[in-house]
Amino acid sequence: MTSLNLEKKLVEDYVLESLTKKGWVYKKPEELSRDSLDEPLLISNLKQKINEINKDVELTEDDFKKVLSELQTAFSDQNGHKKILSFYKYGVPIKTEKERVVKYIQLFDYKNFTSNEFIVSNQFSFYGKEKIRLDIILFINGIPLVNIECKNPYSEKTTYFDAYKQIKRYEKTVQELYKYIQIGVGYAEKVRYFPIVPWLDDVKQELWRWEELKEEDAIFEMLSPFTLIDIVKNFIFMREFRGEITKVITRYMQYRAANKIYHRAVDYINGKTNKNKGLIWHWQGSGKTLTMIFAAHKLYFDLGKPTIMFIVDRRDLERNFLTN
Incomplete structure:
Protein backbone atom coordinates (compact mmCIF):
# COMPACT_ATOMS: atom_id res chain seq x y z
CA MET A 1 0.00 0.00 0.00
CA THR A 2 1.43 3.39 -1.01
CA SER A 3 1.68 6.23 1.50
CA LEU A 4 -1.11 8.12 -0.32
CA ASN A 5 -3.42 5.10 -0.19
CA LEU A 6 -2.55 4.58 3.47
CA GLU A 7 -3.47 8.18 4.26
CA LYS A 8 -6.79 7.77 2.43
CA LYS A 9 -7.51 4.60 4.43
CA LEU A 10 -6.77 6.46 7.64
CA VAL A 11 -9.35 9.07 6.61
CA GLU A 12 -11.90 6.34 5.88
CA ASP A 13 -11.20 4.71 9.23
CA TYR A 14 -11.61 8.06 10.99
CA VAL A 15 -15.00 8.61 9.33
CA LEU A 16 -16.16 5.13 10.35
CA GLU A 17 -14.98 5.61 13.92
CA SER A 18 -16.69 8.99 14.16
CA LEU A 19 -19.97 7.59 12.83
CA THR A 20 -19.96 4.66 15.24
CA LYS A 21 -19.46 7.10 18.11
CA LYS A 22 -22.65 8.83 16.95
CA GLY A 23 -24.64 5.60 17.13
CA TRP A 24 -24.11 3.86 13.80
CA VAL A 25 -23.41 0.12 13.91
CA TYR A 26 -20.49 -0.90 11.72
CA LYS A 27 -20.76 -4.04 9.60
CA LYS A 28 -18.19 -5.36 7.18
CA PRO A 29 -19.43 -5.80 3.59
CA GLU A 30 -19.49 -9.59 3.96
CA GLU A 31 -21.64 -9.26 7.10
CA LEU A 32 -24.44 -7.44 5.27
CA SER A 33 -27.49 -9.53 4.46
CA ARG A 34 -27.63 -9.09 0.68
CA ASP A 35 -29.52 -11.17 -1.85
CA SER A 36 -27.08 -10.26 -4.63
CA LEU A 37 -24.54 -7.61 -5.61
CA ASP A 38 -27.07 -5.90 -7.87
CA GLU A 39 -29.66 -5.49 -5.07
CA PRO A 40 -29.27 -2.15 -3.23
CA LEU A 41 -31.63 -3.03 -0.37
CA LEU A 42 -30.87 -5.20 2.64
CA ILE A 43 -34.18 -6.98 2.22
CA SER A 44 -34.22 -9.09 5.39
CA ASN A 45 -33.37 -6.03 7.50
CA LEU A 46 -36.07 -4.01 5.77
CA LYS A 47 -38.68 -6.72 6.28
CA GLN A 48 -37.95 -7.03 9.99
CA LYS A 49 -38.13 -3.27 10.60
CA ILE A 50 -41.32 -2.85 8.56
CA ASN A 51 -43.04 -5.50 10.68
CA GLU A 52 -41.82 -3.87 13.90
CA ILE A 53 -42.74 -0.30 12.91
CA ASN A 54 -46.18 -1.18 11.50
CA LYS A 55 -47.44 -3.28 14.41
CA ASP A 56 -50.90 -1.76 14.09
CA VAL A 57 -51.25 -3.29 10.62
CA GLU A 58 -51.67 -7.04 10.17
CA LEU A 59 -49.13 -7.57 7.43
CA THR A 60 -48.79 -10.78 5.45
CA GLU A 61 -45.88 -12.02 3.37
CA ASP A 62 -47.72 -10.82 0.25
CA ASP A 63 -48.12 -7.38 1.80
CA PHE A 64 -44.37 -7.09 2.27
CA LYS A 65 -43.83 -8.22 -1.32
CA LYS A 66 -46.12 -5.39 -2.44
CA VAL A 67 -44.09 -2.84 -0.47
CA LEU A 68 -40.86 -4.26 -1.86
CA SER A 69 -42.26 -4.20 -5.39
CA GLU A 70 -43.23 -0.54 -5.06
CA LEU A 71 -39.66 0.29 -4.09
CA GLN A 72 -37.91 -1.91 -6.63
CA THR A 73 -40.10 -0.99 -9.61
CA ALA A 74 -39.86 2.77 -9.07
CA PHE A 75 -37.99 4.24 -12.01
CA SER A 76 -34.67 6.01 -11.52
CA ASP A 77 -35.84 9.14 -13.37
CA GLN A 78 -37.18 12.36 -11.86
CA ASN A 79 -40.62 10.89 -11.17
CA GLY A 80 -39.06 7.81 -9.59
CA HIS A 81 -36.94 9.91 -7.26
CA LYS A 82 -40.02 11.91 -6.29
CA LYS A 83 -41.91 8.69 -5.62
CA ILE A 84 -39.14 7.17 -3.50
CA LEU A 85 -38.80 10.33 -1.41
CA SER A 86 -42.56 10.34 -0.85
CA PHE A 87 -42.36 6.73 0.35
CA TYR A 88 -39.65 7.74 2.82
CA LYS A 89 -41.68 10.62 4.21
CA TYR A 90 -45.25 9.31 4.21
CA GLY A 91 -45.07 5.55 3.73
CA VAL A 92 -45.81 3.10 0.90
CA PRO A 93 -49.53 2.82 0.06
CA ILE A 94 -50.73 -0.76 -0.46
CA LYS A 95 -54.06 -2.55 -0.20
CA THR A 96 -53.52 -5.09 2.57
CA GLU A 97 -54.50 -8.71 2.03
CA LYS A 98 -56.58 -9.16 5.18
CA GLU A 99 -58.29 -5.80 5.65
CA ARG A 100 -58.58 -5.00 1.93
CA VAL A 101 -58.07 -1.29 2.58
CA VAL A 102 -55.22 1.01 1.59
CA LYS A 103 -52.65 1.45 4.34
CA TYR A 104 -49.51 3.57 4.28
CA ILE A 105 -46.73 1.23 5.37
CA GLN A 106 -44.01 3.21 7.14
CA LEU A 107 -40.39 2.54 6.24
CA PHE A 108 -38.96 4.56 9.14
CA ASP A 109 -40.12 5.19 12.69
CA TYR A 110 -40.19 8.97 12.99
CA LYS A 111 -41.86 8.98 16.41
CA ASN A 112 -39.15 6.95 18.11
CA PHE A 113 -35.96 7.22 16.10
CA THR A 114 -34.13 4.68 18.29
CA SER A 115 -36.47 1.99 16.94
CA ASN A 116 -34.74 2.26 13.57
CA GLU A 117 -31.66 0.29 12.56
CA PHE A 118 -28.60 2.36 11.64
CA ILE A 119 -25.87 0.48 9.78
CA VAL A 120 -22.64 1.83 8.29
CA SER A 121 -20.42 -0.21 6.01
CA ASN A 122 -17.45 0.42 3.77
CA GLN A 123 -16.01 -0.86 0.50
CA PHE A 124 -19.55 -1.69 -0.59
CA SER A 125 -19.58 -3.35 -4.02
CA PHE A 126 -22.52 -2.94 -6.37
CA TYR A 127 -23.14 -4.15 -9.91
CA GLY A 128 -24.96 -1.78 -12.25
CA LYS A 129 -23.89 -0.79 -15.74
CA GLU A 130 -20.44 -1.06 -14.20
CA LYS A 131 -19.11 -2.51 -10.98
CA ILE A 132 -18.46 0.13 -8.35
CA ARG A 133 -17.22 0.07 -4.79
CA LEU A 134 -18.37 2.79 -2.44
CA ASP A 135 -16.02 3.97 0.29
CA ILE A 136 -18.75 4.34 2.92
CA ILE A 137 -22.51 3.80 2.81
CA LEU A 138 -25.18 4.42 5.46
CA PHE A 139 -28.33 2.30 5.74
CA ILE A 140 -31.45 3.00 7.77
CA ASN A 141 -33.67 -0.07 8.10
CA GLY A 142 -31.87 -1.71 5.20
CA ILE A 143 -32.31 1.24 2.83
CA PRO A 144 -29.15 3.01 1.55
CA LEU A 145 -29.45 6.75 2.21
CA VAL A 146 -25.95 8.29 2.28
CA ASN A 147 -22.76 7.72 0.27
CA ILE A 148 -19.46 9.14 1.54
CA GLU A 149 -16.44 9.13 -0.75
CA CYS A 150 -13.07 9.85 0.83
CA LYS A 151 -9.95 11.30 -0.73
CA ASN A 152 -6.52 11.85 0.71
CA PRO A 153 -6.64 15.34 2.28
CA TYR A 154 -2.87 15.70 1.93
CA SER A 155 -2.68 14.87 -1.76
CA GLU A 156 -1.98 17.66 -4.24
CA LYS A 157 -3.65 15.65 -7.01
CA THR A 158 -7.09 15.00 -5.51
CA THR A 159 -9.58 17.13 -3.58
CA TYR A 160 -13.08 16.81 -2.16
CA PHE A 161 -14.31 17.87 -5.61
CA ASP A 162 -12.94 14.63 -7.07
CA ALA A 163 -15.07 12.74 -4.53
CA TYR A 164 -18.06 14.85 -5.58
CA LYS A 165 -17.46 14.12 -9.29
CA GLN A 166 -17.04 10.43 -8.51
CA ILE A 167 -20.48 10.28 -6.88
CA LYS A 168 -21.99 12.27 -9.77
CA ARG A 169 -20.57 9.68 -12.17
CA TYR A 170 -21.91 6.80 -10.07
CA GLU A 171 -25.39 8.39 -10.08
CA LYS A 172 -25.59 7.87 -13.83
CA THR A 173 -23.96 4.45 -14.13
CA VAL A 174 -25.66 2.71 -11.18
CA GLN A 175 -29.03 4.43 -11.10
CA GLU A 176 -30.81 1.59 -9.31
CA LEU A 177 -28.68 2.25 -6.23
CA TYR A 178 -28.82 6.03 -6.32
CA LYS A 179 -32.58 6.25 -6.63
CA TYR A 180 -32.56 5.32 -2.92
CA ILE A 181 -29.55 7.38 -1.79
CA GLN A 182 -30.46 10.95 -0.88
CA ILE A 183 -27.19 12.54 0.23
CA GLY A 184 -23.64 12.45 -1.08
CA VAL A 185 -20.59 13.57 0.91
CA GLY A 186 -17.13 14.40 -0.37
CA TYR A 187 -14.60 14.04 2.46
CA ALA A 188 -11.04 15.28 1.93
CA GLU A 189 -9.22 18.56 2.60
CA LYS A 190 -12.73 20.03 2.64
CA VAL A 191 -15.99 18.31 3.56
CA ARG A 192 -19.09 19.06 1.51
CA TYR A 193 -22.52 17.42 1.23
CA PHE A 194 -25.08 17.62 -1.57
CA PRO A 195 -28.38 16.08 -2.70
CA ILE A 196 -28.42 13.18 -5.14
CA VAL A 197 -29.83 14.54 -8.42
CA PRO A 198 -28.66 12.28 -11.30
CA TRP A 199 -30.34 14.28 -14.09
CA LEU A 200 -28.33 17.42 -13.30
CA ASP A 201 -24.65 17.58 -14.20
CA ASP A 202 -23.89 19.83 -11.26
CA VAL A 203 -25.48 20.63 -7.90
CA LYS A 204 -24.40 22.97 -5.13
CA GLN A 205 -22.18 21.48 -2.45
CA GLU A 206 -22.74 22.74 1.07
CA LEU A 207 -20.68 23.04 4.25
CA TRP A 208 -22.29 21.92 7.52
CA ARG A 209 -21.31 24.03 10.52
CA TRP A 210 -21.93 23.08 14.13
CA GLU A 211 -20.91 25.19 17.10
CA GLU A 212 -17.10 25.30 17.38
CA LEU A 213 -16.41 22.04 15.54
CA LYS A 214 -14.10 21.92 12.54
CA GLU A 215 -15.80 21.03 9.27
CA GLU A 216 -14.27 17.54 9.21
CA ASP A 217 -16.13 16.82 12.47
CA ALA A 218 -19.24 18.98 12.02
CA ILE A 219 -20.50 16.68 9.25
CA PHE A 220 -20.95 13.90 11.81
CA GLU A 221 -23.47 16.05 13.66
CA MET A 222 -25.49 16.21 10.45
CA LEU A 223 -25.12 12.46 9.94
CA SER A 224 -25.99 11.51 13.51
CA PRO A 225 -28.97 9.12 13.48
CA PHE A 226 -31.46 11.59 15.00
CA THR A 227 -30.50 14.50 12.73
CA LEU A 228 -30.34 12.41 9.54
CA ILE A 229 -33.76 10.88 10.02
CA ASP A 230 -35.16 14.34 10.82
CA ILE A 231 -33.65 15.64 7.57
CA VAL A 232 -35.16 12.79 5.54
CA LYS A 233 -38.63 13.54 6.90
CA ASN A 234 -38.63 17.32 7.07
CA PHE A 235 -35.65 18.89 5.35
CA ILE A 236 -35.23 17.41 1.88
CA PHE A 237 -37.69 17.95 -0.97
CA MET A 238 -38.13 17.85 -4.72
CA ARG A 239 -38.40 21.36 -6.14
CA GLU A 240 -39.29 22.84 -9.51
CA PHE A 241 -37.58 26.19 -9.95
CA ARG A 242 -37.42 28.17 -13.19
CA GLY A 243 -38.47 25.12 -15.17
CA GLU A 244 -35.80 22.89 -13.62
CA ILE A 245 -36.58 20.03 -11.25
CA THR A 246 -34.03 19.53 -8.53
CA LYS A 247 -33.77 18.31 -4.95
CA VAL A 248 -33.44 20.74 -2.06
CA ILE A 249 -31.64 19.81 1.15
CA THR A 250 -31.36 21.99 4.21
CA ARG A 251 -28.33 24.11 4.99
Whole structure:
Protein backbone atom coordinates (compact mmCIF):
# COMPACT_ATOMS: atom_id res chain seq x y z
CA MET A 1 0.00 0.00 0.00
CA THR A 2 1.43 3.39 -1.01
CA SER A 3 1.68 6.23 1.50
CA LEU A 4 -1.11 8.12 -0.32
CA ASN A 5 -3.42 5.10 -0.19
CA LEU A 6 -2.55 4.58 3.47
CA GLU A 7 -3.47 8.18 4.26
CA LYS A 8 -6.79 7.77 2.43
CA LYS A 9 -7.51 4.60 4.43
CA LEU A 10 -6.77 6.46 7.64
CA VAL A 11 -9.35 9.07 6.61
CA GLU A 12 -11.90 6.34 5.88
CA ASP A 13 -11.20 4.71 9.23
CA TYR A 14 -11.61 8.06 10.99
CA VAL A 15 -15.00 8.61 9.33
CA LEU A 16 -16.16 5.13 10.35
CA GLU A 17 -14.98 5.61 13.92
CA SER A 18 -16.69 8.99 14.16
CA LEU A 19 -19.97 7.59 12.83
CA THR A 20 -19.96 4.66 15.24
CA LYS A 21 -19.46 7.10 18.11
CA LYS A 22 -22.65 8.83 16.95
CA GLY A 23 -24.64 5.60 17.13
CA TRP A 24 -24.11 3.86 13.80
CA VAL A 25 -23.41 0.12 13.91
CA TYR A 26 -20.49 -0.90 11.72
CA LYS A 27 -20.76 -4.04 9.60
CA LYS A 28 -18.19 -5.36 7.18
CA PRO A 29 -19.43 -5.80 3.59
CA GLU A 30 -19.49 -9.59 3.96
CA GLU A 31 -21.64 -9.26 7.10
CA LEU A 32 -24.44 -7.44 5.27
CA SER A 33 -27.49 -9.53 4.46
CA ARG A 34 -27.63 -9.09 0.68
CA ASP A 35 -29.52 -11.17 -1.85
CA SER A 36 -27.08 -10.26 -4.63
CA LEU A 37 -24.54 -7.61 -5.61
CA ASP A 38 -27.07 -5.90 -7.87
CA GLU A 39 -29.66 -5.49 -5.07
CA PRO A 40 -29.27 -2.15 -3.23
CA LEU A 41 -31.63 -3.03 -0.37
CA LEU A 42 -30.87 -5.20 2.64
CA ILE A 43 -34.18 -6.98 2.22
CA SER A 44 -34.22 -9.09 5.39
CA ASN A 45 -33.37 -6.03 7.50
CA LEU A 46 -36.07 -4.01 5.77
CA LYS A 47 -38.68 -6.72 6.28
CA GLN A 48 -37.95 -7.03 9.99
CA LYS A 49 -38.13 -3.27 10.60
CA ILE A 50 -41.32 -2.85 8.56
CA ASN A 51 -43.04 -5.50 10.68
CA GLU A 52 -41.82 -3.87 13.90
CA ILE A 53 -42.74 -0.30 12.91
CA ASN A 54 -46.18 -1.18 11.50
CA LYS A 55 -47.44 -3.28 14.41
CA ASP A 56 -50.90 -1.76 14.09
CA VAL A 57 -51.25 -3.29 10.62
CA GLU A 58 -51.67 -7.04 10.17
CA LEU A 59 -49.13 -7.57 7.43
CA THR A 60 -48.79 -10.78 5.45
CA GLU A 61 -45.88 -12.02 3.37
CA ASP A 62 -47.72 -10.82 0.25
CA ASP A 63 -48.12 -7.38 1.80
CA PHE A 64 -44.37 -7.09 2.27
CA LYS A 65 -43.83 -8.22 -1.32
CA LYS A 66 -46.12 -5.39 -2.44
CA VAL A 67 -44.09 -2.84 -0.47
CA LEU A 68 -40.86 -4.26 -1.86
CA SER A 69 -42.26 -4.20 -5.39
CA GLU A 70 -43.23 -0.54 -5.06
CA LEU A 71 -39.66 0.29 -4.09
CA GLN A 72 -37.91 -1.91 -6.63
CA THR A 73 -40.10 -0.99 -9.61
CA ALA A 74 -39.86 2.77 -9.07
CA PHE A 75 -37.99 4.24 -12.01
CA SER A 76 -34.67 6.01 -11.52
CA ASP A 77 -35.84 9.14 -13.37
CA GLN A 78 -37.18 12.36 -11.86
CA ASN A 79 -40.62 10.89 -11.17
CA GLY A 80 -39.06 7.81 -9.59
CA HIS A 81 -36.94 9.91 -7.26
CA LYS A 82 -40.02 11.91 -6.29
CA LYS A 83 -41.91 8.69 -5.62
CA ILE A 84 -39.14 7.17 -3.50
CA LEU A 85 -38.80 10.33 -1.41
CA SER A 86 -42.56 10.34 -0.85
CA PHE A 87 -42.36 6.73 0.35
CA TYR A 88 -39.65 7.74 2.82
CA LYS A 89 -41.68 10.62 4.21
CA TYR A 90 -45.25 9.31 4.21
CA GLY A 91 -45.07 5.55 3.73
CA VAL A 92 -45.81 3.10 0.90
CA PRO A 93 -49.53 2.82 0.06
CA ILE A 94 -50.73 -0.76 -0.46
CA LYS A 95 -54.06 -2.55 -0.20
CA THR A 96 -53.52 -5.09 2.57
CA GLU A 97 -54.50 -8.71 2.03
CA LYS A 98 -56.58 -9.16 5.18
CA GLU A 99 -58.29 -5.80 5.65
CA ARG A 100 -58.58 -5.00 1.93
CA VAL A 101 -58.07 -1.29 2.58
CA VAL A 102 -55.22 1.01 1.59
CA LYS A 103 -52.65 1.45 4.34
CA TYR A 104 -49.51 3.57 4.28
CA ILE A 105 -46.73 1.23 5.37
CA GLN A 106 -44.01 3.21 7.14
CA LEU A 107 -40.39 2.54 6.24
CA PHE A 108 -38.96 4.56 9.14
CA ASP A 109 -40.12 5.19 12.69
CA TYR A 110 -40.19 8.97 12.99
CA LYS A 111 -41.86 8.98 16.41
CA ASN A 112 -39.15 6.95 18.11
CA PHE A 113 -35.96 7.22 16.10
CA THR A 114 -34.13 4.68 18.29
CA SER A 115 -36.47 1.99 16.94
CA ASN A 116 -34.74 2.26 13.57
CA GLU A 117 -31.66 0.29 12.56
CA PHE A 118 -28.60 2.36 11.64
CA ILE A 119 -25.87 0.48 9.78
CA VAL A 120 -22.64 1.83 8.29
CA SER A 121 -20.42 -0.21 6.01
CA ASN A 122 -17.45 0.42 3.77
CA GLN A 123 -16.01 -0.86 0.50
CA PHE A 124 -19.55 -1.69 -0.59
CA SER A 125 -19.58 -3.35 -4.02
CA PHE A 126 -22.52 -2.94 -6.37
CA TYR A 127 -23.14 -4.15 -9.91
CA GLY A 128 -24.96 -1.78 -12.25
CA LYS A 129 -23.89 -0.79 -15.74
CA GLU A 130 -20.44 -1.06 -14.20
CA LYS A 131 -19.11 -2.51 -10.98
CA ILE A 132 -18.46 0.13 -8.35
CA ARG A 133 -17.22 0.07 -4.79
CA LEU A 134 -18.37 2.79 -2.44
CA ASP A 135 -16.02 3.97 0.29
CA ILE A 136 -18.75 4.34 2.92
CA ILE A 137 -22.51 3.80 2.81
CA LEU A 138 -25.18 4.42 5.46
CA PHE A 139 -28.33 2.30 5.74
CA ILE A 140 -31.45 3.00 7.77
CA ASN A 141 -33.67 -0.07 8.10
CA GLY A 142 -31.87 -1.71 5.20
CA ILE A 143 -32.31 1.24 2.83
CA PRO A 144 -29.15 3.01 1.55
CA LEU A 145 -29.45 6.75 2.21
CA VAL A 146 -25.95 8.29 2.28
CA ASN A 147 -22.76 7.72 0.27
CA ILE A 148 -19.46 9.14 1.54
CA GLU A 149 -16.44 9.13 -0.75
CA CYS A 150 -13.07 9.85 0.83
CA LYS A 151 -9.95 11.30 -0.73
CA ASN A 152 -6.52 11.85 0.71
CA PRO A 153 -6.64 15.34 2.28
CA TYR A 154 -2.87 15.70 1.93
CA SER A 155 -2.68 14.87 -1.76
CA GLU A 156 -1.98 17.66 -4.24
CA LYS A 157 -3.65 15.65 -7.01
CA THR A 158 -7.09 15.00 -5.51
CA THR A 159 -9.58 17.13 -3.58
CA TYR A 160 -13.08 16.81 -2.16
CA PHE A 161 -14.31 17.87 -5.61
CA ASP A 162 -12.94 14.63 -7.07
CA ALA A 163 -15.07 12.74 -4.53
CA TYR A 164 -18.06 14.85 -5.58
CA LYS A 165 -17.46 14.12 -9.29
CA GLN A 166 -17.04 10.43 -8.51
CA ILE A 167 -20.48 10.28 -6.88
CA LYS A 168 -21.99 12.27 -9.77
CA ARG A 169 -20.57 9.68 -12.17
CA TYR A 170 -21.91 6.80 -10.07
CA GLU A 171 -25.39 8.39 -10.08
CA LYS A 172 -25.59 7.87 -13.83
CA THR A 173 -23.96 4.45 -14.13
CA VAL A 174 -25.66 2.71 -11.18
CA GLN A 175 -29.03 4.43 -11.10
CA GLU A 176 -30.81 1.59 -9.31
CA LEU A 177 -28.68 2.25 -6.23
CA TYR A 178 -28.82 6.03 -6.32
CA LYS A 179 -32.58 6.25 -6.63
CA TYR A 180 -32.56 5.32 -2.92
CA ILE A 181 -29.55 7.38 -1.79
CA GLN A 182 -30.46 10.95 -0.88
CA ILE A 183 -27.19 12.54 0.23
CA GLY A 184 -23.64 12.45 -1.08
CA VAL A 185 -20.59 13.57 0.91
CA GLY A 186 -17.13 14.40 -0.37
CA TYR A 187 -14.60 14.04 2.46
CA ALA A 188 -11.04 15.28 1.93
CA GLU A 189 -9.22 18.56 2.60
CA LYS A 190 -12.73 20.03 2.64
CA VAL A 191 -15.99 18.31 3.56
CA ARG A 192 -19.09 19.06 1.51
CA TYR A 193 -22.52 17.42 1.23
CA PHE A 194 -25.08 17.62 -1.57
CA PRO A 195 -28.38 16.08 -2.70
CA ILE A 196 -28.42 13.18 -5.14
CA VAL A 197 -29.83 14.54 -8.42
CA PRO A 198 -28.66 12.28 -11.30
CA TRP A 199 -30.34 14.28 -14.09
CA LEU A 200 -28.33 17.42 -13.30
CA ASP A 201 -24.65 17.58 -14.20
CA ASP A 202 -23.89 19.83 -11.26
CA VAL A 203 -25.48 20.63 -7.90
CA LYS A 204 -24.40 22.97 -5.13
CA GLN A 205 -22.18 21.48 -2.45
CA GLU A 206 -22.74 22.74 1.07
CA LEU A 207 -20.68 23.04 4.25
CA TRP A 208 -22.29 21.92 7.52
CA ARG A 209 -21.31 24.03 10.52
CA TRP A 210 -21.93 23.08 14.13
CA GLU A 211 -20.91 25.19 17.10
CA GLU A 212 -17.10 25.30 17.38
CA LEU A 213 -16.41 22.04 15.54
CA LYS A 214 -14.10 21.92 12.54
CA GLU A 215 -15.80 21.03 9.27
CA GLU A 216 -14.27 17.54 9.21
CA ASP A 217 -16.13 16.82 12.47
CA ALA A 218 -19.24 18.98 12.02
CA ILE A 219 -20.50 16.68 9.25
CA PHE A 220 -20.95 13.90 11.81
CA GLU A 221 -23.47 16.05 13.66
CA MET A 222 -25.49 16.21 10.45
CA LEU A 223 -25.12 12.46 9.94
CA SER A 224 -25.99 11.51 13.51
CA PRO A 225 -28.97 9.12 13.48
CA PHE A 226 -31.46 11.59 15.00
CA THR A 227 -30.50 14.50 12.73
CA LEU A 228 -30.34 12.41 9.54
CA ILE A 229 -33.76 10.88 10.02
CA ASP A 230 -35.16 14.34 10.82
CA ILE A 231 -33.65 15.64 7.57
CA VAL A 232 -35.16 12.79 5.54
CA LYS A 233 -38.63 13.54 6.90
CA ASN A 234 -38.63 17.32 7.07
CA PHE A 235 -35.65 18.89 5.35
CA ILE A 236 -35.23 17.41 1.88
CA PHE A 237 -37.69 17.95 -0.97
CA MET A 238 -38.13 17.85 -4.72
CA ARG A 239 -38.40 21.36 -6.14
CA GLU A 240 -39.29 22.84 -9.51
CA PHE A 241 -37.58 26.19 -9.95
CA ARG A 242 -37.42 28.17 -13.19
CA GLY A 243 -38.47 25.12 -15.17
CA GLU A 244 -35.80 22.89 -13.62
CA ILE A 245 -36.58 20.03 -11.25
CA THR A 246 -34.03 19.53 -8.53
CA LYS A 247 -33.77 18.31 -4.95
CA VAL A 248 -33.44 20.74 -2.06
CA ILE A 249 -31.64 19.81 1.15
CA THR A 250 -31.36 21.99 4.21
CA ARG A 251 -28.33 24.11 4.99
CA TYR A 252 -27.07 24.15 8.57
CA MET A 253 -28.56 27.56 9.48
CA GLN A 254 -31.93 26.60 7.98
CA TYR A 255 -31.98 23.39 9.99
CA ARG A 256 -31.21 25.12 13.27
CA ALA A 257 -33.62 28.02 12.66
CA ALA A 258 -36.52 25.82 11.49
CA ASN A 259 -36.18 23.61 14.55
CA LYS A 260 -36.05 26.68 16.81
CA ILE A 261 -39.36 27.80 15.27
CA TYR A 262 -40.81 24.32 15.64
CA HIS A 263 -39.87 23.92 19.31
CA ARG A 264 -41.01 27.44 20.22
CA ALA A 265 -44.46 26.75 18.72
CA VAL A 266 -44.80 23.24 20.17
CA ASP A 267 -43.63 24.28 23.65
CA TYR A 268 -46.10 27.18 23.69
CA ILE A 269 -49.00 24.97 22.56
CA ASN A 270 -48.11 22.38 25.22
CA GLY A 271 -47.89 25.02 27.95
CA LYS A 272 -44.16 24.62 28.52
CA THR A 273 -43.45 28.31 27.88
CA ASN A 274 -45.33 31.57 27.60
CA LYS A 275 -43.14 32.68 24.69
CA ASN A 276 -45.13 32.63 21.47
CA LYS A 277 -42.90 34.54 19.06
CA GLY A 278 -39.29 34.87 18.05
CA LEU A 279 -36.82 36.65 15.79
CA ILE A 280 -34.42 34.84 13.47
CA TRP A 281 -31.61 36.65 11.69
CA HIS A 282 -30.57 35.33 8.28
CA TRP A 283 -28.22 37.07 5.88
CA GLN A 284 -29.14 37.77 2.25
CA GLY A 285 -29.11 34.62 0.16
CA SER A 286 -29.21 32.26 3.13
CA GLY A 287 -32.57 30.78 2.18
CA LYS A 288 -35.08 32.45 4.49
CA THR A 289 -38.06 31.29 2.44
CA LEU A 290 -36.97 27.66 2.64
CA THR A 291 -36.39 28.01 6.39
CA MET A 292 -40.05 28.97 6.79
CA ILE A 293 -41.19 26.16 4.51
CA PHE A 294 -39.11 23.57 6.40
CA ALA A 295 -40.55 24.76 9.73
CA ALA A 296 -44.11 24.85 8.38
CA HIS A 297 -43.85 21.30 7.00
CA LYS A 298 -42.63 19.93 10.32
CA LEU A 299 -45.34 21.75 12.29
CA TYR A 300 -48.05 20.77 9.81
CA PHE A 301 -47.47 17.03 10.06
CA ASP A 302 -46.56 16.87 13.75
CA LEU A 303 -49.49 18.99 14.99
CA GLY A 304 -52.37 17.38 13.12
CA LYS A 305 -52.30 19.52 9.97
CA PRO A 306 -53.18 22.96 11.39
CA THR A 307 -53.67 26.04 9.22
CA ILE A 308 -50.35 27.85 8.84
CA MET A 309 -50.19 31.39 7.49
CA PHE A 310 -47.21 33.15 5.90
CA ILE A 311 -47.32 36.94 6.17
CA VAL A 312 -44.98 38.88 3.90
CA ASP A 313 -44.55 42.60 3.29
CA ARG A 314 -43.28 42.58 -0.29
CA ARG A 315 -44.50 41.18 -3.60
CA ASP A 316 -41.13 39.64 -4.36
CA LEU A 317 -41.33 37.61 -1.15
CA GLU A 318 -44.75 36.39 -2.18
CA ARG A 319 -43.32 35.30 -5.52
CA ASN A 320 -40.53 33.49 -3.68
CA PHE A 321 -43.09 31.42 -1.80
CA LEU A 322 -44.98 30.56 -4.96
CA THR A 323 -41.82 29.43 -6.76
CA ASN A 324 -40.57 27.40 -3.79
